[in-house]
Amino acid sequence: MLLNESLRYFKELDDEVIKKTVRFWMEVPVEKYSFSDTIKEWSIRRLPPQPIEEFIRIDNIVRALGKDGLNTFITVDQIISLLPNSLYQQVIKAESNERLSILRGFCRRIENHVEGKSLTDLKPEDAKKEKVLLMIPSQKQLKIVYNNWDRWVWKRIAYNGEPAPSVDGWIKDVLRLAVALENASVTPIIVTDKSIEERIKEEAPHNVIGLDIPEDFAKIGYVRDQSVTWCKHPIIGNMALDIRQGEEWIINEVYYELGLTPLLRVRWASDKEYLVKAKMEGGNFFLLKIDGSTVLLTGVGVRGSNYPTFKVLSEVLPEEVRIIGVPLSGYVKSWAETGAVHLDVVFTYLGELNGVYYAVLDPLRLGFYSGLEYVREKEAFQIIPLGGLFKELGLIIDEPPREKTSLITMSNALNLGKGKLIVDAYNREVNKYLEREFGVDVIEVEIPQVEAGGGGPRCASRELWGD
Numbered sequence: 533m534l535l536n537e538s539l540r541y542f543k544e545l546d547d548e549v550i551k552k553t554v555r556f557w558m559e560v561p562v563e564k565y566s567f568s569d570t571i572k573e574w575s576i577r578r579l580p581p582q583p584i585e586e587f588i589r590i591d592n593i594v595r596a597l598g599k600d601g602l603n604t605f606i607t608v609d610q611i612i613s614l615l616p617n618s619l620y621q622q623v624i625k626a627e628s629n630e631r632l633s634i635l636r637g638f639c640r641r642i643e644n645h646v647e648g649k650s651l652t653d654l655k656p657e658d659a660k661k662e663k664v665l666l667m668i669p670s671q672k673q674l675k676i677v678y679n680n681w682d683r684w685v686w687k688r689i690a691y692n693g694e695p696a697p698s699v700d701g702w703i704k705d706v707l708r709l710a711v712a713l714e715n716a717s718v719t720p721i722i723v724t725d726k727s728i729e730e731r732i733k734e735e736a737p738h739n740v741i742g743l744d745i746p747e748d749f750a751k752i753g754y755v756r757d758q759s760v761t762w763c764k765h766p767i768i769g770n771m772a773l774d775i776r777q778g779e780e781w782i783i784n785e786v787y788y789e790l791g792l793t794p795l796l797r798v799r800w801a802s803d804k805e806y807l808v809k810a811k812m813e814g815g816n817f818f819l820l821k822i823d824g825s826t827v828l829l830t831g832v833g834v835r836g837s838n839y840p841t842f843k844v845l846s847e848v849l850p851e852e853v854r855i856i857g858v859p860l861s862g863y864v865k866s867w868a869e870t871g872a873v874h875l876d877v878v879f880t881y882l883g884e885l886n887g888v889y890y891a892v893l894d895p896l897r898l899g900f901y902s903g904l905e906y907v908r909e910k911e912a913f914q915i916i917p918l919g920g921l922f923k924e925l926g927l928i929i930d931e932p933p934r935e936k937t938s939l940i941t942m943s944n945a946l947n948l949g950k951g952k953l954i955v956d957a958y959n960r961e962v963n964k965y966l967e968r969e970f971g972v973d974v975i976e977v978e979i980p981q982v983e984a985g986g987g988g989p990r991c992a993s994r995e996l997w998g999d
Contacts, residue, residue, distance in 0.1 A: 534795050534848055536646045538610040539639050545604065549597075550635065551628045553608040556596050558624075560605075562586050562809075571864055578682040580867040583772040583835055586809040590802065602807075606800060611635055613797040614768065616785035617746070645793040646765065651849055654762040655997055656821040658883025660949030663719045663996040665786070668706045668732060669745070669753045670725035671699050676748040677985075684750055684775065685867050690980035691938065691958055701981035702753060703732065708977045709989060710738050712954050716975060721996070723755075723786050741789055743782075751776050754987045755994040756876070757813045758783040759794070764997045767848075768797040769812030772835040792996065796848060801840030810840035815874030815991055818881050819853075822889050822925045826853045831875030832904060833860030842906040842913075855906045856921065857913070859899035867986075868939060872897040876990050880932075880943045885951055885970050889927045892966070894943055900929070930969070932962045941979070944988025948975075954989045 533541075542550070567582035594601045612623060612635070619638060623631050674697045677684045690696045710720035721739045724732050729742030745752060758779050759766045766787055771777045780797065787794055798810045816831040828849070830837040842855055849855070860878065863871030872878045878894040893900060903921065904913040922929060932942060941956035948954065955963050957976035966972045982992045 533610075534646070534650065535610065535614060535793070536643070536649060536795075538607050539643050539646070541603070541607045542611055542635075542639055543643075545607070547632055549604060550608065551632050553597055553601075553604050554612070554623075554631050554635070555628065556593075557605065557608055557612060560588060561592055562588055574865055579865060580682055580685050580863060581773050581775060583811060584774055585838075587803075587806040588800075590805055590807055593807065602802075606807075608635075609799055610797060611639065613780070613799055614784055614794055615781060616788045617781040618744070618785060620781045620784075642793050646795060649765055649795055651763060651767075651795065654819060654821075654826065654850075654853070655995070656826075656883075657818050657881045658947050658949050659995075661713075661718045661947075661995050662998060663721055664713050664946075665755050665790075665994040665996055666706050666709055666720055666722045666992065667753050667755045667786075668702050668722060668724040668728065669697075669699070669750065670728045672725055672727055672747040673745060673749050673752055674699060674702075677750045685873075685986050686750075687868070687984040690984040692978070692980040694980065696981055696984035697750065698981055699728065703728070703735065705977075705979040705982045706753070706992065707732075707736050707738075709954065709979065709992065710736060712975050712977050713948075714738075716948050716952055716954075718948060721790070723789075741786075743785055743789065745782060746778070749776075749779055749782060751985065752779055752782060753982070753985070754815075754991045755783065755786075756815045756987070756991045757874075759787075759994065760812075760814045760817055761995055761997060762819055765793060765795040768794050769814060769841075770798060770810045772811040772813060790996070796844075798841055798844045801843040803839060808838070808840045810844060811835065811838045812841040813837075813874060814994070815876045815987075818875060818879065820881060820925070820927075822884075822927065825925055826850075827921070827925065828853055828855045829858050829875065829879075829903075830855065831860045831872070832857040833873075834862045834871055835873050836860055836875075843911060846906055846908045851908070856916070856918075857904035857906070858918070859902070859904075861897040861899075870897070873986070874991075876944055877940060877988075878943050880945050880953075881947060882953070882966075882970055882972060883947060883949070883951070885972070889925065890930065890970055891927055892930045892932045892943065894934070894939075895931055896934075897939075933965055935961050937962055938983055938988075940986055941983050941988030944990045946989040946993050954993075956983060956988050958983065 860872040
């Protein structure tokens with residue numbers, strides 16, 4: 533259910549019920565397993581991280597909270613999960629009565645912002661962008677990567693030869709993206725840690741917001757991943773890797789600072805006797821609107837969307853939105869060479885160009901012959917031929933050249949709408965191909981530090997919408 537429904541349910545709960553549920557939430561017996569447990573150890577270097585599956589036995593919830601405990605737990609979890617990080621940290625440290633006061637006060641402050649709101653007027657991937665969020669991490673966030681590059685899935689040396697990660701390099705990369713956006717008549721909004729806020733403001737005449745970002749969130753600069761923004765009010769997801777869990781509360785803080793109250797956090801779904809945690813990362817989603825049809829493509833793979841994500845989204849998105857999983861390749865030892873952590877690493881939607889809809893994809897890391905369509909009525913998947921879907925939509929696909937490219941950014945373009953793409957300047961052959969074959973207005977930006985950490989222009993940006 534959307535936040536406005538959760539708020540109404542929460543408002544009717546007895547104070548003692550809330551306090552009891554929050555106490556249970558703080559110590560809930562979450563069972564976990566990692567795909568790493570099934571992989572042979574690698575003696576040379578540490579294996580790159582694999583996703584974690586998390587689930588709770590429903591009978592444990594009911595035993596602790598009573599027959600209505602499941603709904604109460606899901607509601608309280610939704611409220612806590614949508615707190616800004618500053619309030620979330622207060623709740624974690626507070627005593628029972630203070631926790632209740634914080635949660636009640638938070639709900640009162642936001643209820644008018646979401647009342648009557650729903651997921652309508654969805655913006656597709658190729659909609660003309662108005663504002664774009666960017667984020668610059670500080671040394672406080674990046675320092676944990678040093679000597680832990682494999683764990684953080686980070687290159688030691690950027691493609692320009694500089695050591696990575698580098699705060700100076702991140703500042704340069706993000707400011708170059710901001711300039712490119714401004715030149716394309718799109719408003720950039722830069723969020724950064726307070727420790728470097730004044731420096732950023734001195735170097736850039738942009739909208740700059742400083743927040744107290746916790747240390748060791750090295751990947752927070754990839755603001756695509758923690759949420760989706762298909763309308764004014766964001767939907768917050770759940771990060772698949774343990775090293776990135778917690779970024780969601782930070783992005784909550786950003787959205788509240790911008791006056792954008794999220795409508796939902798995709799958290800849990802029932803599956804037989806379990807409540808299973810969703811894995812939902814924004815880089816895995818492309819919303820397409822073509823000639824009256826609306827299709828949501830989402831990657832299924834290493835950090836791909838899982839069953840709870842499909843189930844929850846199917847309940848809140850309009851029924852006409854078809855939700856289709858696209859298989860992605862994974863990795864064991866080499867995340868950069870064999871893996872596609874997100875759909876936007878291997879798929880670029882160009883949109884309508886001269887009356888024809890186009891997309892380019894990397895067939896080595898994406899299974900584009902079959903897809904998994906979620907059938908709402910059956911709460912199950914149906915295998916469909918993606919070629920048939922593309923033909924039905926009138927979508928023409930193509931394969932870009934792979935020579936002299938970064939496998940991370942060759943497809944990771946930010947579509948500004950109206951045939952404009954911001955791309956990584958490193959991929960000269962791909963960029964020339966897009967210009968020559970499709971007549972796309974390619975805006976090249978050098979982003980060596982962003983690429984070194986595993987992302988490109990799309991990964992490092994998040995579009996924002998007004999009313």
